[in-house]
Amino acid sequence: AQKVTQAQTEISVVEKEDVTLDCVYETRDTTYYLFWYKQPPSGELVFLIRRNSFDEQNEISGRYSWNFQKSTSSFNFTITASQVVDSAVYFCALSEALTGGGNKLTFGTGTQLKVEL
Amino acid sequence: EAQVTQNPRYLITVTGKKLTVTCSQNMNHEYMSWYRQDPGLGLRQIYYSMNVEVTDKGDVPEGYKVSRKEKRNFPLILESPSPNQTSLYFCASSLRRFGETQYFGPGTRLLVL
Numbered sequence: 001a002q003k004v005t006q007a008q009t010e011i012s013v014v015e016k017e018d019v020t021l022d023c024v025y026e027t028r029d030t031t032y033y034l035f036w037y038k039q040p041p042s043g044e045l046v047f048l049i050r051r052n053s054f055d056e057q058n059e060i061s062g063r064y065s066w067n068f069q070k071s072t073s074s075f076n077f078t079i080t081a082s083q084v085v086d087s088a089v090y091f092c093a094l095s096e097a098l099t100g101g102g103n104k105l106t107f108g109t110g111t112q113l114k115v116e117l
Numbered sequence: 118e119a120q121v122t123q124n125p126r127y128l129i130t131v132t133g134k135k136l137t138v139t140c141s142q143n144m145n146h147e148y149m150s151w152y153r154q155d156p157g158l159g160l161r162q163i164y165y166s167m168n169v170e171v172t173d174k175g176d177v178p179e180g181y182k183v184s185r186k187e188k189r190n191f192p193l194i195l196e197s198p199s200p201n202q203t204s205l206y207f208c209a210s211s212l213r214r215f216g217e218t219q220y221f222g223p224g225t226r227l228l229v230l
Contacts, residue, residue, distance in 0.1 A: 004159075033216040045207060045221040052216060091159065097215035100173045102166065103148050105209075105219055107159035 002027045004094050006108035013082050013115055021077045021111045023092030033095040034075045040088040082115045119144045123208050123222035130198055131230050138193045138225050140208030148214060149191040154205040166191055198229045
């Protein structure tokens, strides 16, 4: 069975600090996809990034960057110069094609990020 | 605008009173799912659907029903809600079976007294 572990339950930082959110996954599939979603206090889930298992290049989007390492089964997320608006719960997820024909995301338990002034 | 909509957004009900949470997507997606989110557990899949009239159980299907009579709609039915079904519910859809981004609805907060 697939598994996603986000060991950091809650992280507090001061604005402008850099912060890294850890994600470790387990899968027997050779082809898989990883995702990060953001859940702000309003509750909706906002898609941030999708990465497939064949692409190990790091991704940067503005203040956000992602480090994917197959050797350690990790897909970590870094926010540079954090801002109060980054305060949210962040979920890492792993995509699975189900034998019954559907699909599923296996989520980690999330990391609550609090950015304070 | 491409989106997944859910209604109601908030619902307080009592044990045993049947309720339906609607979900609709306008992206012509084949695949749809329902998830519930609980503290410390992340999101877990309740049911999923691959197309019209094709549905199957996810990881936590007990106490729920779904139907897929039209491609765009995927309602979640709680025939006899219980307090342990108090949760935040999300509907999601994706175009293809594997690797596609799942787009989520805004969520429905359910409290069962």
